[in-house]
Amino acid sequence: MEKPIIKGVIEKEKVVVDGIELDGTWNAFLVERTQTGYDPSVWDEIANTLEGVTISACWQCGTCTSGCTMREYDPNFGPRKFIDLARKGDKQALAELQDSLWRCVSCQKCTHRCPKGVMVEEVVHAIHNYALKHGLVKKDPGTVFDELFLDTVMKNGGRISELLLGSASAKAGFVTMSLRDLITMSVPLIKSGLIKDLLKPNKVKNWDRIKSVLEEAMKEEVRPE
Amino acid sequence: MSTNNPYGKVAFYPGCALDGLGKSYDVSLRLVAEDLGLKFERLDDYNCCGALEVKNVNTMAGLLLPARNLSLARKIGANAIMSACPGCHYSLSRTQYYMSKYTKVREKVNAYLEKMGEKPYDLQLMTIHAVEYFYNTVGVEGIKAKVKRPLTGLKVAPYYGCLYTRPKPYTLAGYMKLKDDPERPIFMDELLKALGAEVVPFEAKTMCCGGPHVYSDVEVALHLEARILKEARRNGADMLVVDCPLGGVALETNMNKIAEKYGEDLRMPIVYFTQLMAFAFGHSPEEALLTANLTNPMSILKKYL
Numbered sequence: 001m002e003k004p005i006i007k008g009v010i011e012k013e014k015v016v017v018d019g020i021e022l023d024g025t026w027n028a029f030l031v032e033r034t035q036t037g038y039d040p041s042v043w044d045e046i047a048n049t050l051e052g053v054t055i056s057a058c059w060q061c062g063t064c065t066s067g068c069t070m071r072e073y074d075p076n077f078g079p080r081k082f083i084d085l086a087r088k089g090d091k092q093a094l095a096e097l098q099d100s101l102w103r104c105v106s107c108q109k110c111t112h113r114c115p116k117g118v119m120v121e122e123v124v125h126a127i128h129n130y131a132l133k134h135g136l137v138k139k140d141p142g143t144v145f146d147e148l149f150l151d152t153v154m155k156n157g158g159r160i161s162e163l164l165l166g167s168a169s170a171k172a173g174f175v176t177m178s179l180r181d182l183i184t185m186s187v188p189l190i191k192s193g194l195i196k197d198l199l200k201p202n203k204v205k206n207w208d209r210i211k212s213v214l215e216e217a218m219k220e221e222v223r224p225e
Numbered sequence: 226m227s228t229n230n231p232y233g234k235v236a237f238y239p240g241c242a243l244d245g246l247g248k249s250y251d252v253s254l255r256l257v258a259e260d261l262g263l264k265f266e267r268l269d270d271y272n273c274c275g276a277l278e279v280k281n282v283n284t285m286a287g288l289l290l291p292a293r294n295l296s297l298a299r300k301i302g303a304n305a306i307m308s309a310c311p312g313c314h315y316s317l318s319r320t321q322y323y324m325s326k327y328t329k330v331r332e333k334v335n336a337y338l339e340k341m342g343e344k345p346y347d348l349q350l351m352t353i354h355a356v357e358y359f360y361n362t363v364g365v366e367g368i369k370a371k372v373k374r375p376l377t378g379l380k381v382a383p384y385y386g387c388l389y390t391r392p393k394p395y396t397l398a399g400y401m402k403l404k405d406d407p408e409r410p411i412f413m414d415e416l417l418k419a420l421g422a423e424v425v426p427f428e429a430k431t432m433c434c435g436g437p438h439v440y441s442d443v444e445v446a447l448h449l450e451a452r453i454l455k456e457a458r459r460n461g462a463d464m465l466v467v468d469c470p471l472g473g474v475a476l477e478t479n480m481n482k483i484a485e486k487y488g489e490d491l492r493m494p495i496v497y498f499t500q501l502m503a504f505a506f507g508h509s510p511e512e513a514l515l516t517a518n519l520t521n522p523m524s525i526l527k528k529y530l
Contacts, residue, residue: 049284050284050323050327051280051284069432069433069449070445073445103438103442103445105433105435105436105438105442105445105446105449106277106387106388106436106437107391107432107433108315108387108391108392109387109391109433111391111392111394112392112393112407112408117394119392119394125280125281128281129281140441141440141441141442142437142438142441142442143281144441145278145437145438145440145441146279146281146282146437147282149276149278149279150275150278150279150286153273153275153279153290158272158273159241159244159272159273160241160245161241161244161245161246162242162245162246162474162478163245174440174441174443175443180481181478181479181482184480184481184519185478185519188516188517188518188519188521189517189519191517192249192511192514192516192517194246194249197244197245198245198246202244204270204271205270206270206341206342207272209341209342210272210293210341213289213337213340213341214286214289214290214337216337216340217285217286217289217333217337218283218285218286220333222284222285222288222330222333223329224327224330225328225329225330
């Protein structure tokens with residue numbers, strides 16, 4: 001006996017349609033399903049951000065996803081799917097993608113290849129930002145690092161250096177370098193004298209003033225207009 | 226020697242990486258530019274471009290940080306802004322794109338720039354990358370004329386990184402002769418061939434190195450990096466030549482981990498293309514800061530000394 005591959009199938013012993021008896025898989029019917037909880041405001045809100053404005057142009061061809069770097073590592077990662085769910089407003093499904101939504105590495109292949117001009121990488125981040133903002137997903141390591149990066153720029157005179165960022169990341173609990181890595185690194189750096197530049201990055205002259213303007217500007221909502 | 230200059234006055238935006246672990250890129254780039262008689266002005270009071278991180282945290286900060294640099298370049302009357310780091314090139318181009326496309330965004334960004342004491346940005350810059358700059362100004366012939374140490378027999382794999390040309394709406398790659406191909410770029414190949422080196426077939430030219438997630442998604446980043454090195458090794462490359470300090474630094478600092486996990490044969494020297502140019506132009510390894518590379522490129526280059 002063949003088994004139905006779809007869950008929730010009704011199988012009948014005998015089905016007769018217009019006087020003709022059906023057999024094999026023809027006597028199986030899908031259970032009627034209704035999914036509830038769609039929220040059409042999700043699409044509107046994302047389409048009203050600078051990053052997410054092109055979400056509406058997507059025609060779901062999947063070109064973005066077929067070449068996606070991250071999909072090889074995480075089968076749940078897929079820009080096409082994210083866009084689909086966001087436009088349907090399926091918050092439940094978005095929430096279930098907690099461990100995938102944040103993992104875009106910004107290689108921009110999708111954005112380059114999209115035949116409809118969707119800025120896919122930006123849209124994926126807009127969807128993730130929506131999920132974060134509305135508490136659908138918890139804060140992820142990627143976002144923790146992004147915030148750390150901005151924080152380092154703000155605190156260190158408008159510039160970053162690999163050492164500052166590395167030590168801040170280590171403090172935040174990211175595994176960065178082993179002792180062996182540090183030793184391999186320090187020998188050429190000390191020999192060439194480069195270590196001095198790394199320990200003391202230059203600062204932007206007028207940083208205090210710029211920083212306060214930045215802090216004010218960061219409160220502003222930006223719309224695509 | 227006549228130098229073709231399609232860009233007008235060029236401002237050089239170094240970006241944080243070139244004042245940090247990518248110092249050897251900065252030093253060698255200025256060295257070869259001087260040899261080639263190329264003139265540009267370095268923006269010394271620049272700020273971080275925000276890279277691929279800030280834009281995810283705050284939209285306005287992601288636009289304002291690059292915008293200030295664009296404004297600085299216009300202040301010195303530049304017509305083009307050249308970045309050596311594809312990440313910076315991407316961020317600056319991104320802000321240019323959004324400011325050109327959305328009037329209100331432009332007005333808001335400019336209002337904040339004025340509050341900072343900077344000039345409003347008038348959108349009059351062309352954003353370019355160092356590879357394009359060398360290729361379109363002095364070009365292959367100009368570089369050939371300066372080579373004193375031909376790198377005959379040196380097999381190199383050119384790694385451009387994701388953001389050198391992508392995405393095209395920002396960088397305008399593929400839209401004009403001055404820009405490279407977004408998926409299979411060739412400009413750096415041509416520069417390296419002009420030095421006498423042999424460029425091996427290399428399909429990982431614009432593959433991702435896991436850059437933004439080197440700390441937060443370590444295993445994936447390591448595998449992505451190993452994949453680039455594997456492709457270079459498979460095609461018989463002696464070294465990986467990069468134009469991206471993000472990729473370069475990520476690969477160099479992770480080399481031990483990659484070799485441990487994916488095999489010792491993946492271990493290979495990594496140099497910036499300008500370092501190789503400086504070396505071929507007759508500069509000493511110390512001048513080109515080839516001694517500062519963590520992966521010891523001199524182990525292979527010493528035979529050309």
